[in-house]
Amino acid sequence: MQWYDSVVPEVGNSERSWGGASFLLAQVGAHAAARFKERIAELDLAAPQAGLLRMIAVTPGLSQQAYATRLGTPPSRFVTLVDGLEARGLVERRRGEPDRRLYALHLTEAGQQMMRRIGAVGRAHENALCEALNDTERAQLRDLLARIAEQQELTAGVHPGYRPRS
Amino acid sequence: MQWYDSVVPEVGNSERSWGGASFLLAQVGAHAAARFKERIAELDLAAPQAGLLRMIAVTPGLSQQAYATRLGTPPSRFVTLVDGLEARGLVERRRGEPDRRLYALHLTEAGQQMMRRIGAVGRAHENALCEALNDTERAQLRDLLARIAEQQELTAGVHPGYRPRS
């Protein structure tokens, strides 16, 4: 008998679906996101900002449109996101050459420093979240989740929260 | 080399934290929630409504306050949630006896029928989401997630989305 079975011993199959992998995934996933949001807020960042910083760090110099397309974000929302990072001096808009319609995005020095702090936050978060599992089990979990992600055609490193909700 | 490693081969440790279990959990968890939202929308329900219906099905007859406390939801939001379900004839408010300040919540006949349809949706959702895994692996995944949930002190069957965001 598992923990997630024990609480609803008397109900039928329909209610029991809450003990399935899909509900646990949504539940624990939302918990993970909430805890990360708390930690990243201490750097005065929102989670989507941290995700964008990381994407720029990994693949710098693309146009705003290119990043927005990769993330699945509507342009107007993406502009707001970049505005916040640029106002804090973490990201730089460099006018396109020769096509002056586009802006290539780059991390500033401060932005690269921020990425290192985000990395530290991420590692602390990972450890706190997986405290119940040993190293072998964590690897097992990563493997199972990665296989689901691949089969569901999720893009590595891109959180679905960037996509429109409708 | 895993799928989630292969995409960012050249970057440092800070950016690599996106391949950790915690990011995969948030990512796949958000995906699971989004897919469930789509499916449940075909029954003209929002996900939080389905979760509340299920809680009432499992433990009927409590006061609104009791449910709201269990879910961690502010009273005003809870009222809105119940209003929607009552207007559709899925949930019934029964005036408290003898304390006429409370309303005990029960599923109507239509509400119980709806729970069966939700159960079918949930099973289809589970199968689609876990298509990449065989039965043994699904059990493994449930076990790992349930251990994290327990250590993180999550309440079984209660999605963190009911809690205030601040």
Added chain:
DNA sequence: TATTGTTATACTCTATAACTATA
């Protein structure tokens, strides 16, 4: 005329706090 980026606006969801009724 098409494309990149921006701004204006409206909509959805939710939290805070004031309010009503019962105790």
Added chain:
DNA sequence: TATAGTTATAGAGTATAACAATA
């Protein structure tokens, strides 16, 4: 005076669509 539930209102976050600049 305290508690259960409700209503009013404001705020955050986000999408739609119109717009300006450049090609």
